Amino acid sequence: MKPILECQGLTKKYNNFYALSNLNLTLDRGQIIGLLGPNGSGKTTLIKLINGLLTPTDGRVMINSLAPGAETKKLVSYLPERSYLNDHMRVEEILSYFVDFYDNFDLERARKMLHDLEIDTNSRLRTLSKGTKEKVQLVLVMSRDAELYILDEPIGGVDPAARDYILRTILTNYNENATILLSTHLITDIENVLDRVLFIQNGQLSLNASVDEIRTKEGKSVDALFREVFRC
């Protein structure tokens, strides 16, 4: 089976600053992968390149052996770290929008999750709190039957109770052949659900290991290792 993601010599330069530098990476299917690194390390740049929101300066990124484009966007379900929905729309309208554009969007699943989270689908987005908007976005993203889910800081702005629900949602709503690439600073919250972690530092991959390997070889948790590697 083709790897879901391949990066070869991937480089992104802003003026004289290398946000990513010659990054090589291959991700197989059926894993939950933590993309970890300090602020400005290049996590979001990598995520944007995978989604075709940035043009690489050099190298290439392939999703299911395809360059980012209309075909890969059918396979990738992406949650950015910011609110990307038009504030004037009602939740119901946004659901219709996703139904219209994504063949793999499961409307019933979305409605159930919104109901569980007590979000009124007739509300306009601008009337919702920041945390509730984040929940709506996550529900939309996780209601797609995608092959690669890319979640950029999915739990940063929500309360711990909702955080638990969201993590459960992530775990219960993806099929076993799908891959989740999850970027976050809240390592302890997600450590138990991760299969693999990627440490990214100064635009380069400094670690690509399974969580079990880290625990066995390093004898410590991912969170402890992160604090050690990225000590200020």
Add this chain to the structure above:
Amino acid sequence: MLGKLIKYDLKYGAKLFIILHALLLLASILGRIFFLEKIDFNADSNTLLTSLGLFISIYLLLFTAVCFGVMLLLAIRFYKNLFTDEGYLTWTLPATPNQQLWAKIISGTIWYAIDIMLYSLCLVILVTGKNVTTAFAKIAPEVTESLGMPLSRYSLYMLIFLLISCIGSVIMIYSCVAIGQLFPGHRVLCSVIAYIIISTVIQIFTFIIMAVLGIFPNGHNYVVGTSGNVGHYLITVFKASGALFLITTAIEYAATHYIMNKKVNLI
């Protein structure tokens, strides 16, 4: 996919578009009832000119404001939808950059065409009252002779020309916004500068072409006041500016297409 994109593009900002034109229609109806139907065309010419001048100025200002509003709406829709946070959704839809661009061009052209049709409707509302048509009937033969054709036919040519030019106007707006995106620190400012530069360049080329063809008013090819010359002159100007419009639109489209395919960098 293109159809779905167009559907959502047409919905985006539609309320403001409707409000702007509803106000214009209302102003036209009020202008006809309370001014044009009441004005005495047999009055002293100074009084008539003053009041008509004021009326025309106000309505020109109103039409220009709505036209500017529509242009702004199109620019904002293109910018917000593709290059701000909303772009994170737009660019991750399973659509190609060309589909995104054409959806914006088609929906923008539809808006612009509706806009022009509504301007025409407003003009028709303003000038088709009995008071104005009776007064115009007295000078109609003179106008027809000067234009070389009846005013109605001439207006129809104008309308067709404006409708054809819609697509060019829309692409020009988009190209300016797209060029602005190449300067991440000053996107809006650079879009405005791009608009000023492109407009100036087009003006200069129009001037050069008119000079080369000798089609300035009172230039060696046309003398205003001669029978049928005004209409012929204007039609010639339309043809020349239409050709220039076609060339500049093709260049602007190529630039926008390139930026949307190769230079998208959302920050």
